[in-house]
Amino acid sequence: MHAFDILGDPVRRRILELLADGEHTSGAITEVIRSEFALSQPAVSQHLRVLRENGFASVRAEGARRFYAVDPSPLSEVDVWLDRFRGFWDQRLDALGTELARGKRASRPRGDGQADRPAKGI
Numbered sequence: 001m002h003a004f005d006i007l008g009d010p011v012r013r014r015i016l017e018l019l020a021d022g023e024h025t026s027g028a029i030t031e032v033i034r035s036e037f038a039l040s041q042p043a044v045s046q047h048l049r050v051l052r053e054n055g056f057a058s059v060r061a062e063g064a065r066r067f068y069a070v071d072p073s074p075l076s077e078v079d080v081w082l083d084r085f086r087g088f089w090d091q092r093l094d095a096l097g098t099e100l101a102r103g104k105r106a107s108r109p110r111g112d113g114q115a116d117r118p119a120k121g122i
Contacts, residue, residue, distance in 0.1 A: 001054050003077040011037055011047050012056075019057060019070035026059075026066040 007013055011033060018024055018032060030044045048068060051057035055074045060067050 001050070003074050004081075006050065006054050006056055006074070007078065009047070011039065011044075012051055015047060015051060015068075016056060016070055019068055023067050023069045026068060029068060 007016075014033065014036065015029055018029055026045070026048060029048065030041050033039055033044045033047070034041070048057065048059075052059055052068075055071055057068050058071045060069075
């Protein structure tokens with residue numbers, strides 16, 4: 001499966017979000033997913049299997065419990081694909097940063113106790 005096929009499913013994305021915070025037992029994952037998506041335990045297990053078999057999650061056994069963790073390596077495929085579009089975001093984020101800095105400067109009190117006012121037309 002392609003990385004975007006895996007990430008295209010909201011349940012699998014949510015599981016990865018949970019795992020991004022650290023290792024979780026399959027029971028803890030199932031509890032969250034069942035409450036948020038009203039899925040059965042076997043359905044959650046199926047999503048965990050897809051993540052595991054496609055390299056997005058690893059599992060380790062400790063007694064009867066299974067601990068899942070995110071494996072970031074397949075996400076590099078997504079990162080490479082997104083890299084082509086970062087230029088669009090970077091320009092806009094840089095412009096936003098400039099405007100925020102201007103706003104902070106304009107709202108700082110001047111030496112006379114008054115705040116600087118933005119130029120007309122802004």
